[in-house]
Amino acid sequence: MNLLENTRLALEGLRANKMRALLTMLGIIIGIASVMAISTLGSAMTGSVSKTMDKIGSKNISVYLTPKNYDSQPTMQPEDYITQDELDSFKTMYSSQIQAISLSKSMGSGELDSGYIHKDVSITGANPDYRLVNNINLVQGRFVSDRDIQSSRNVIIIDTTLRNNLVGVDGDPTGMDITVKTKTTNETYTVIGVYEKLVIDNPLFNMGDDTRVECFIPITTAMALGSEATTIPGYDSLTIMGAANGDTTAFAKTAKDYFLKSLDPLSDYTIESQSMESIVSEATGMLSTLSLGISVIAGISLLVGGIGVMNIMLVSVTERTKEIGIRKALGARNSAIRSQFIIESIIICLIGGMIGVALGAALGIFGSSLLKFPTTPPFGPMIIALCFSMGIGVFFGYYPANKAAHLDPIDALRYE
Known part of the structure; x- marks a missing residue:
């Protein structure tokens, strides 16, 4: 059969x-x-x-100072920070493996006060590369420039939600002066750009319902306005955007070793780095x-x-x-x-x-x-x-x- x-x-x-x-x-x-x-x-x-x-930045590498012993809660000393000279030297040495280096400083939350508009905002100081590294989509005006950084200008980039509240959907707020109050400052900024907030429509990355609007100012302005402006000569963290065809996991170790050489071995802090690719993996x-x-x-x-x-x-x-x-x-x-x-x-x-x-x-x-x-x-x-x-x-x-x-x-x- x-x-x-x-x-x-x-x-x-x-x-x-x-x-x-x-x-x-x-x-x-x-x-x-x-x-x-x-x-x-x-x-x-x-x-x-x-x-x-990929939306957040699959080629990004985070480099940051971290305590060697979290239990002791050490205070970061001026010599611990990564200086601008070190950054410039690093970028020159590894130019073929770096697209951009993002620097930022948070000034915390505040309130925008413009006539009858009152809106909770958070202020972040940023450098020009911040836009590329963090995928900031400008819809009007421009982002922070090198000239803004050098002159520590009081300029600000707002998001579309804030733009709509101030001048409507079809309005152009660039050139408008707005006042932002924080715990330590009460500054007036000139709007130079409007960006569209990146929406992560993914329940696996649900960060909660945060209605606070994030605004960007030059990082030098943020550092000058900060209470610790005279004691911080550099940065405690940065984000590197690696080359499109590069191995960011390997380059993360290279970056760590480079900045670790400049850190005092007796410091209570050390350098750590992590690539987004390794996190994804x-x-x-x-x-x-x-x-x-x-x-x-x-x-x-x-x-x-x-x-x-x-x-x-x-x-x-x-x-x-x-x-x-x-x-x-x-x-x-x-x-x-x-x-x-x-x-x-x-x-x-x-x-x-x-x-x-x-x-x-x-x-x-x-x-x-x-x-x-x-x-x-x-x-x-x-x-x-x-x-x-x-x-x-x-x-x-x-x-x-x-x-x-x-x-x-x-x-x-x-x-x-």
């Missing part, structure tokens, strides 16, 4: 016992569907993390490990399904004992009997696997849509799932098939 004939007999048997066949497949369907859904969701979350990190690795772990747990139901297949195949062998005896009396070999029941077991598992793949893919697509990162089910896990379901059919179908193949034809013919 050939493969096609065995397949036809297996399908006829399934049609004759539809409910029994469906209940037998149920464990396979649930297991395969779970694995497929988890694989699809894992792929969606990994893609979502990578896309979001760690995050996606954790997601992949989590998905794999959950898939293994979900796959336990496949074991239950396989036991169910073995059980039903043993019942099938018992029900068809006389048929087996007749076939053996007519000259059927043990291998033919064995292959008939193994193929029947494979067909049951394969159909269950196909239903499971379809159901799991649908659940995965629905779940990824809820994450706001629609994706298609990964092709690799789909093929693996179908092959695995066929493997279950062979593994759990072999014992009943072998039992059928070794039935004594005389005893089988006498069986009622």
